[in-house]
Amino acid sequence: MFEEADNFADIFRFGIPYYLLITLPILILCSSDPVLATDFSVHRMSQFDVNGVSYGCRSSALNLEAKSLYTWSTSRHCVVTRFKDLSIEKFREIRAKAGGLVILLPKNIENLNEEEKEHLFLLEDAMISQASTIPIYFSKYNEELDRLIDDITSTNLKNSKGQNVRESALAEIINSISANGYQITVTGASHSADKHSKIPIIQGELAPLISIKVGGDQENSNKLPIIVVVAHLKTFGLYNEYPENSDVAIVLSLADLFSKLHNSVTAAPKYRLMFLISESGALLNFQGTKKWLDENTQTQNIDFVLCLDTINQPLSTKTNAIYMHVSKPPKDNTPVSNFFKHLKQSCITYDNVTAEGVHKKINLADNQLAWEHERFSMKRLPAFTLSSLNSHKDISKVTSFKYNNDVVLRNAEQNVKILAEALAKYVYKIEENGEIFSGVVNIDKDLIKPWLQVKSILHNNDLKNGFEKYLKNVKIIYEKPDTREPDFMLYDGQEAVLNFYRIKPAVFDLFLTVIIAIYLTGIYFAIQYFPKLYVSVCQMSKMEKVKSI
Known part of the structure; x- marks a missing residue:
């Protein structure tokens, strides 16, 4: 029995150091x-x-x-x-x-x-x-x-x-x-980089169903003056999620309202209304609008271009006004000046809303344009932007944060009424006060609500279906980045x-390593000196027996 104990000790006497080298790293890895x-x-x-x-x-x-x-x-x-x-x-x-x-x-x-x-x-x-x-x-x-x-x-x-x-x-x-x-x-x-990225631009127009007599002569609808209503669909902001897009909802609501007028034989105005939505805003420097202007060089008979940008921003509560931003102050009795008069008159209906003009020259040295209308102004087209912000430097202009839908819907309903009334009075040349959109063509939240969550044409067909429902000659073009010197580039992922x-932190692994090392060292020495300990215990037990005898 003693010989077996010695052999057992001899096995561990020579083996334990190697077991330490193998066991210790394994235990450390398991603990981590x-x-x-x-x-x-x-x-x-x-x-x-x-x-x-x-x-x-x-x-x-x-x-x-x-x-x-x-x-x-x-x-x-x-x-x-x-x-x-x-x-x-x-x-x-x-x-x-x-x-x-x-x-x-x-x-x-x-x-x-x-x-x-x-x-x-x-x-x-x-x-x-x-x-x-x-x-x-x-x-x-x-x-x-x-x-x-x-x-x-x-x-x-x-x-x-x-x-x-x-x-x-x-x-x-x-x-x-x-x-x-x-x-x-x-x-x-x-x-x-998404080499296949592209920016959709969709357009459609409203024109009278029949030719209109102007000065006793039959006037072809293609020769009628044009008003272009423009907005951009924000597809991303600080992160990849749709920001507030009530500007697009207002444009589609206006298209719905005026389609009813243009489809009427007796109430059709002597104007063509063109609606344009691009899926690139200030972050992409309005590249979609630039593409549309490059492909539509024959822009004749345009009275003015009305751009909407953050007109329905409820996050900005410092003022309650609609600002008309222009690159050049309009002269009296010009289409832009006359529309501004109608806009101010429509705002009077709402006691807490005012209309103000803001003039800012285009700075060609800047990498990015301030407002979308500057793209049109650079092509010498009369254009302006309507916004609830009095400066393009307003920090809420490209925010990704959203407000409650009820607040957005309430503000959008008010802005649709103001813009629709001002635009209708301009095209019908109505000077006196009065409400045009009432009764059958009344403006309410149900008109606007379906378009608040509209998505990109690349994601679904809601925007395209809306244009085809209300407008004629619907056309979609795409702006793609140049392969060698791209004006813009989007990215995946x-x-x-x-x-x-x-x-556990690294110090815990160090602490655990020390504890394991102490434990294994104690076991090693216990087994190493087990024979001597065993002999000592046996001798002590014999002495106890001798004393008892």
Whole structure:
């Protein structure tokens, strides 16, 4: 029996050091396996090029340790924070030094005060106006992600003033070892250029069904003066989601109203109305409008071009006015001047709405145009933009944040009434006050509501079907980037899945390594000196027996 014990000890005496070299790394690797906490659907920050200038997020790969806005320090960290907690200064620092950024969007922007809204708009503008080399992702409000942000944020290291509170060294070591960490990975994202990207431009027109007598002669409808009503469909903003597109809903509502008039034999106006919607706004420098003008060089008999841009922006509550932006002040008794008089007269119906003119010259040195009408003005066409914003620099002009549909619908109904009345009085040359659209052609919310959620022609046929329902000579053209020197470029990989893995920090692995090493060392020495211990125990037991005898 003693010989068996010696042989057993001899086996471990020579084998344990090798077992240590093999077992220890295996145990360390097993202790570091991450556990999937949860995953979220996210949008990568928009990426696009305009006239050779890059904007938005330029990368997509993300596999980093998650840190809070207050605890990150290196490019090996991905900052996870709420949009409202992020400042412009912090964002610029993160963009320059961190490895990635994940932002939780507000739950409801309507619950924010004016100061908080302005902060969101300023931060949004700072993000989209430059290129960012780190991957940036946005998540719609999610309670689980909100809880994870609280978990990641080390609030116990902050006092009420936000200054660091020093604890004892032992307490900090214990906190470091017991803390939970998170690893963030992203699947399904890319940032490759979409060589097949294109911008749809759809147009249609209204003309009287029969020839109209002008001065005793039969006038062909093709020779009638033209009014062009223009809007752009925003297909993306700060991230890949449709922003507010009530401008397009108003244009389609006007098309619906005036189609009833043009289809009437007795009430048809002596004008042709052309409706134009391009799927490129200020972010893409109105490239769709540029394409349409390049293909329609024979633009004759145009009285004026009426562009709509953010006319229904409820997020801007500082004023309640409609601004007419022009590149050159209109002269008296010109079509633009006469329409402006009718617009002001229509606004009088609403006590809290005014119409004001804003003059801004076109700056050809700027990389991007201020308003869409400037594309037409550069072709010497009389044009203007109607907007609820008094400046193209207003930070809410290209916002991705949306308001409640009921608020949007109420504002859209009011703006449709104002524009329809002003346009009708102009084409019918009515000077006296009075309401034209009432009774059978009454304007209500049901007229506008179906068009508030209209999508791109590339996604469905709702916009095309709407044009074909109300208008004639519907035509769709596409603007595509040039293969050698593209004016614009869009990119793929805007939607992805964000995975959170629960892990222990590196200091925990070091602590576990020390504990395992101590344990195995104790076992080694216990087995190494087991024979001597056994002999000592046997001798002690014999002495006990001798004393008892």
